[in-house]
Amino acid sequence: MIDAHIHVVPPQIPGAGSLAPILRSPAERVAAVVRQEMQNAGMTRAFAMGEWRITADDPLGINRTLMVADKVPGLSAIGIMDPMKDKDDHEHFRRVREVMAAGRVVALKAYLGYLHYNPSHLTYRRYYEIAEQYDVPVFFHTGDTYSPYAKLKYAHPLGVDDVAVDHPQVRFVMAHLGNPWTVDAAEVIYKNVNVWADLSGLVVGEAEDLIYDEVHEDLADVIDRVHKAIRYCGRPNRFLYGTDWPLVPMAAYRDFIAAMVPAEMHELVFRENAERLFRVK
Template sequence: MKIIDAHMHDYQNSPYFDQIARDAGHENSEEHLRQVYRQLGIVGGVVMGNGGLSLQEHCYPDFLHYCIGLDSSCFADGRLPDCADLVEAHLQRQNCVGIKLYPGYSYYYVFDKVYDPFYRLAQKYQKPVAIHTGDTSMETAILKYAHPLTLDEAAVRWPKVQFVMCHFGNPWLTDAAEVVAKNPNVAADLSGWAVGRFSLGDFADQYSGYLQQLRTWTGYVGDYSQLMFGTDWPLVNLSDYIDLIRYLIPERAQEQVFFENANRIWALGL
């Protein structure tokens, strides 16, 4: 079975993420990632872009596409209105497949009009907007902005924009499932549900209630064509995480979730 990693990161030359990768049983390098992808049948990945907006900062190997990210640095000193032209330059690139927003780390709800210029660009170029939802990794983040229910209003206001709810809103799974089920223009990726290395048996024993919730609420969506596999690389061991998602998603839907949906939604042409 072919696999697409629909949510990963590219943190090269970072001692912090080098250690995170080692904790997950990996090496934080392009060569290692290419090798492990090949071994596991992962034919491509979508980088959730961090950092600056210059074109030179976003150069990726041929097996990766990327979303241009509007992280908190774009909101400093009123810079956001000046970012639209740079974002458009990225969207004109073939390997830039969308926009990534980071509510929670940025103190704006995703339905705020501050994002309207970027939703217009996404609609113009017919490329999705990925939205961070759920838990955050920084104490300075504010969780209310990252709640998945806020995505409902953006989806209604922008029905021609394809949204991707990152992390399925974890831990607000009930609300996330309803937003995806209600809105045909909202998909979700299943990344960020575990970190590091783990054995599936031990993980299932220790977190049986959590995994039952994940299975219940992804099933509640009722349409597995809206769900995509993702790893949040380099935060988790890739092989372990594939096993986890296979455990949670019915076999009849696995080809969709692991490959077909991401290939369609991100227009990867794989």
């Protein structure tokens, strides 16, 4: 199984904090915990976000993520796009291409909402061109945010439609299925064959928070929204499993999604769709 969305370093985005204390630990400690979590959940691959800390020697914010990945078999890095860079900053984009050419970045990500830029921003479009050149997908944070400083209008999934149309050769992924705008996200998937969604971060908390009972009736709303989205778009090959770890335990979230997603979609959601998206050989 493949977890398409985890964090192994603090994202360094406004208002989000470190997500969990473990991410402030040394790389060796984080790696040990991630290895155990992946083993407990039966994950053979996982894709970890970088951090929005862009420097000349780390133009995609992945250096600390790679320090952890070096110690975790099957873990790969997702680079962070910085919309605050000038679209004509040729030196920055030259360094980005150098990193991409090294083959250690499997995708790029934009923190929509946390950073107040639309997906169609001209600087983001420079990154999409690079994603197409190196045949890697582009992730967007969509939906609810973990920060009071975020602006939700930038994180609405309908913004992804613009760039999906303008960049048909790029594969785009809406993280969190745009929750709570899951049907809007489903429409974007239905309309555009180059758009996926991951099911990460629909719920956060401990294992006991992922059990649907009278104490956790709010889970029923999440489950209902996801069911409607899956039925609406009719594209079971466009949904990816992800956790948003460390916001949830990997094994407990696996069970939560397995109970939510129809059994006939399990192979697609937990493995096959990610293999196609990331060109896993």
